[in-house]
């Protein structure tokens with residue numbers, strides 16, 4: 001017992017990661033992450049593309065390797081060189097959700113709490129009964145007041161159970177009635193959000209979320225931070241493959257900018273891990289690429305990227321063990337040397353191959 005305790009204390013002290021960022025973009029398919037733009041959808045008929053020549057100029061290339069790099073340059077330079085990417089099923093790496101719903105709230109719940117909860121059957125604003133990893137980290141020594149979420153979809157404040165968790169959360173929309181308002185942004189940003197013609201009813205443009213996140217990180221320097229983007233899902237549902245690709249390209253740029261920003265700050269440099277994933281996949285083919293649900297084949301397939309000082313630089317993973325969305329919460333904690341799975345045994349275990357265990 002004492003030996004075990006000593007071993008775990010030593011392991012914790014030896015982790016290089018002191019800060020963790022979980023970043024998600026809703027419903028971005030593994031197909032685009034690993035193969036780039038898909039030819040079948042680069043047209044008006046299937047992809048609702050308005051400027052086919054312009055889109056091809058920006059994202060069509062002869063090989064999948066060139067296409068994915070054109071679409072997601074940060075993923076396929078920095079993360080591929082120094083981190084890991086799971087989910088290329090054509091190369092024997094499978095990443096999947098374990099909930100059977102294949103839509104958003106069940107997916108966000110799965111990666112934030114580690115549990116695929118069959119009780120969650122809608123995207124309604126119902127306070128989540130499950131404890132999420134950020135709420136739990138907030139109770140750990142050294143993390144109080146150092147955990148926050150800046151997200152683009154109003155329902156996430158209920159998924160994080162803002163009333164119970166008391167986490168600082170910004171969605172650009174009203175929070176649950178009894179949740180404390182702990183993040184206020186500059187009047188300029190609030191004015192830009194208010195003055196922009198909304199496209200969707202409960203999802204704001206990723207541009208604002210990215211700006212809000214950057215401002216918050218510079219000013220407050222959180223140690224555990226959740227950042228959610230969502231245009232990728234909305235544009236796909238709207239049947240606009242052009243906007244879907246451009247939104248994905250922007251998410252890559254936002255992540256790059258955030259990475260460069262934190263690497264320039266002493267609190268974060270060389271001691272910060274980014275974990276990037278999505279809440280569900282989508283179907284395939286000329287119609288089903290737009291959709292995801294328990295009736296859509298393939299919507300259970302996702303991707304996971306991880307970059308940080310405790311992650312072996314294995315790049316694009318091939319022929320490896322299946323990983324799941326339910327492992328994200330414990331992985332977020334594990335890179336900090338924290339044991340979320342130990343506290344919540346139903347939660348998935350950390351993705352062990354993504355973390356270099358000190359002394360091994």
Ligand SMILES: [Zn+2]
Nearest residue numbers: 026027104279
């Ligand atoms: Zn979703």
